[in-house]
Amino acid sequence: MSTIADNILDVSSRIHAATLAANRAENSVQLLAVSKTKPAQALRDAYAAGLRDFGENYLQEALGKQLELADLPLIWHFIGPIQSNKTRAIAEHFDWVHSVDRLKIAQRLSEQRPADLPPLNICIQVNVSGEASKSGCTPADLPALANAISALPRLTLRGLMAIPEPTEDRAAQDAAFAAVQRLQASLNLPLDTLSMGMSHDLESAIAQGATWVRIGTALFGARDYDRP
Numbered sequence: 001m002s003t004i005a006d007n008i009l010d011v012s013s014r015i016h017a018a019t020l021a022a023n024r025a026e027n028s029v030q031l032l033a034v035s036k037t038k039p040a041q042a043l044r045d046a047y048a049a050g051l052r053d054f055g056e057n058y059l060q061e062a063l064g065k066q067l068e069l070a071d072l073p074l075i076w077h078f079i080g081p082i083q084s085n086k087t088r089a090i091a092e093h094f095d096w097v098h099s100v101d102r103l104k105i106a107q108r109l110s111e112q113r114p115a116d117l118p119p120l121n122i123c124i125q126v127n128v129s130g131e132a133s134k135s136g137c138t139p140a141d142l143p144a145l146a147n148a149i150s151a152l153p154r155l156t157l158r159g160l161m162a163i164p165e166p167t168e169d170r171a172a173q174d175a176a177f178a179a180v181q182r183l184q185a186s187l188n189l190p191l192d193t194l195s196m197g198m199s200h201d202l203e204s205a206i207a208q209g210a211t212w213v214r215i216g217t218a219l220f221g222a223r224d225y226d227r228p
């Protein structure tokens with residue numbers, strides 16, 4: 001068995017245990033494999049071991065892997081910071097975008113989503129760690145942004161994404177993820193997705209309602225370079 005297959009079993013059992021501990025339905029938490037910096041073969045191995053959803057942060061790197069893996073029915077999630085000049089390629093080549101934090105980007109994605117593809121699934125990235133993180137809209141700006149995005153024709157607003165300040169303190173993890181869940185609940189919109197939790201804090205995220213956990217290191221090992 002390959003290392004990646006072993007790691008998938010480990011991560012899946014962590015997800016399963018956390019889901020049970022939170023009294024949540026089995027299969028209510030999905031695993032997004034974060035494959036940034038990893039070669040196409042690593043994704044191929046993860047696919048062979050059962051994974052379908054892959055998250056990438058850097059557009060050019062992702063497009064290269066998509067070409068190499070065009071024979072596989074993978075579901076692609078864009079999870080990195082988005083510049084305006086990248087929206088067309090993202091709208092054309094991804095199924096989900098987790099990292100929308102301003103209306104201009106959402107409008108461009110909606111306008112540029114090809115007519116023959118289903119609406120693009122969107123999460124709004126929200127910053128619940130204040131100045132510690134620069135990406136993400138503020139909680140104060142979230143309601144207006146969510147309402148505006150939910151009206152865009154070629155997008156489906158699914159929920160929120162967050163990357164709280166990293167900490168090993170479980171109480172601090174819980175507080176940050178609970179804040180995201182409360183923000184989601186405070187929006188009067190039909191949302192079904194909370195994208196939160198990474199390798200070191202997935203248990204806390206699942207306890208606070210995560211529906212996607214985005215896992216890189218625990219599946220593929222440490223990255224050689226690690227941009228945000």
Ligand SMILES: *Cc1c(COP(=O)(O)O)cnc(C)c1O
Pocket residue numbers: 034036057079080163198199200214215216217218228
């Ligand atoms: C890199 C990254 C992850 C994965 O982080 P790990 O700690 O390696 O599991 C998750 N989400 C985002 C947005 C990332 O950039």
